[in-house]
Amino acid sequence: MSASGVGHIYGERPAVADVHLDVAAGERVAIAGPNGAGKSTLLRMMATLLRTGTGTLTVLGEELPGGARRARCGIGYLAHDPLAYLDLSPRQNLQVYADLFGVQDADRRIDDLLDRVDLIARADDLVRVLSRGMAQRLALARMLLHGPRLLLLDEPHASLDAAGAALLDAELAAMRTDGRAAVIVTHEVERIASVADRLVVMRRGRIVVDEPVAGRGPAQVRARYEECIA
Amino acid sequence: MSTAVNRPRWTRQLAGLIRKDLRLELRTKETVVAMVLFAIVTLTIMQFGFGTRDDDLTRFTGGLMWVTLAFTAVLGVGRSYVAEREQRVLDGILVSPVPRIVLLAAKAIAIVIYMTITELVVIPVVGIFFVKGPYWDSIGWIALVALIANVCIALSGTLFSGLALFTRARDLILPVLFLPALVPVIIAGAGATHAVVGGPHDMSEYRGYCLFLVGYAILFLLVCIATYDAVFDD
Numbered sequence: 001m002s003a004s005g006v007g008h009i010y011g012e013r014p015a016v017a018d019v020h021l022d023v024a025a026g027e028r029v030a031i032a033g034p035n036g037a038g039k040s041t042l043l044r045m046m047a048t049l050l051r052t053g054t055g056t057l058t059v060l061g062e063e064l065p066g067g068a069r070r071a072r073c074g075i076g077y078l079a080h081d082p083l084a085y086l087d088l089s090p091r092q093n094l095q096v097y098a099d100l101f102g103v104q105d106a107d108r109r110i111d112d113l114l115d116r117v118d119l120i121a122r123a124d125d126l127v128r129v130l131s132r133g134m135a136q137r138l139a140l141a142r143m144l145l146h147g148p149r150l151l152l153l154d155e156p157h158a159s160l161d162a163a164g165a166a167l168l169d170a171e172l173a174a175m176r177t178d179g180r181a182a183v184i185v186t187h188e189v190e191r192i193a194s195v196a197d198r199l200v201v202m203r204r205g206r207i208v209v210d211e212p213v214a215g216r217g218p219a220q221v222r223a224r225y226e227e228c229i230a
Numbered sequence: 231m232s233t234a235v236n237r238p239r240w241t242r243q244l245a246g247l248i249r250k251d252l253r254l255e256l257r258t259k260e261t262v263v264a265m266v267l268f269a270i271v272t273l274t275i276m277q278f279g280f281g282t283r284d285d286d287l288t289r290f291t292g293g294l295m296w297v298t299l300a301f302t303a304v305l306g307v308g309r310s311y312v313a314e315r316e317q318r319v320l321d322g323i324l325v326s327p328v329p330r331i332v333l334l335a336a337k338a339i340a341i342v343i344y345m346t347i348t349e350l351v352v353i354p355v356v357g358i359f360f361v362k363g364p365y366w367d368s369i370g371w372i373a374l375v376a377l378i379a380n381v382c383i384a385l386s387g388t389l390f391s392g393l394a395l396f397t398r399a400r401d402l403i404l405p406v407l408f409l410p411a412l413v414p415v416i417i418a419g420a421g422a423t424h425a426v427v428g429g430p431h432d433m434s435e436y437r438g439y440c441l442f443l444v445g446y447a448i449l450f451l452l453v454c455i456a457t458y459d460a461v462f463d464d
Binding site: 047048049051065068069070072073075077079081083084085086087088092095096097098099100101102126142 | 237238239242243245246247249250253254257258313317318319321322323324325326327328329463
């Protein structure tokens with residue numbers, strides 16, 4: 001993923017301005033910043049859900065917006081909402097997404113994932129009756145369903161219970177070895193030390209810090225973040 | 231972790247989206263039941279409004295039926311993206327590699343199915359309420375024009391509901407855009423129905439109206455193909 005001079009304007013207010021960011025295969029980049037810093041807007045542009053106003057954005061080797069459809073085949077997106085139909089079951093929701101992404105041997109893959117996120121026993125209940133944490137675990141399964149090469153996560157730990165969060169952390173840890181990349185927007189700065197290789201801090205739509213996390217503990221990452229947004 | 235993913239076939243995407251819409255409708259029964267009830271209530275009100283059972287309203291049959299169906303279509307089309315909007319699923323669909331025209335086609339096919347179910351009730355009720363003289367021998371012809379008109383309604387309706395989806399006043403904007411676009415469908419549907427109801431069939435007139443509807447459908451199909459990517463991605 002490569003962003004060069006990327007910007008986006010809502011009305012007359014620039015939400016993201018002149019962002020330069022490269023994410024290599026196998027790299028996990030955490031983006032932090034105060035509310036309104038432009039983190040989610042940048043993530044939505046990477047997810048092809050929002051067009052860039054300025055600059056060039058390349059995702060999985062495809063320049064957007066022209067290559068958006070090809071790029072989408074390799075993007076896994078986890079949002080605040082589970083992005084699931086409440087009046088379908090977890091299994092039926094995953095079947096919809098398996099059809100959209102062209103997942104082969106979908107039934108077996110869906111069962112495997114439901115088992116991994118510990119939803120197999122509730123696979124045929126309506127999403128409407130699941131707890132928020134369960135719905136977010138379903139979202140995790142949806143994101144992983146098609147084996148994406150780039151994960152884009154917006155506040156991924158916010159609604160996950162402890163088991164779901166552990167599963168996500170394990171998935172992020174495994175990414176380093178299999179060459180997948182992740183961009184994680186988060187307010188939980190302490191987690192960055194364990195889930196990311198790089199810390200990017202945004203403020204007023206611009207990147208103010210982009211540096212490695214290696215060797216820092218949660219408290220040091222928090223201190224560095226506070227220093228950046230002060 | 232590796233997963234076998236091919237470049238997804240649009241036929242599978244289309245079938246998956248239609249299956250999803252029909253499953254949701256079977257589960258909630260929110261759209262078709264509302265459409266059928268609305269159509270019956272409207273026809274009943276018109277029956278009272280236009281006169282007693284003794285009055286012969288045969289020559290108004292086409293107009294009464296197609297005005298009712300047009301308003302019913304607004305109701306159905308207005309609900310076509312309700313699940314995606316209210317349950318905030320749209321981002322999940324849009325981040326998948328589904329061509330936007332496939333989204334339109336799936337919604338349009340679902341609307342054709344909902345309209346057809348509604349017409350299975352409306353067409354007989356119209357005959358009972360308004361027609362004196364031959365009607366039931368024309369049912370096949372009425373069904374044919376209804377099917378063509380359903381495609382017109384679905385294509386224009388899905389386009390406008392997609393446009394309205396991203397506006398704040400969507401519940402107001404949809405009827406304001408969609409009803410005027412339905413006027414040609416009402417004229418042709420009513421004309422074709424009039425040509426085969428209540429007397430000798432005028433097949434030349436009927437054919438002319440049907441061809442007009444086919445032309446309308448082709449026009450809106452081309453507009454959809456040209457604009458639907460922009461509706462969702464811009």
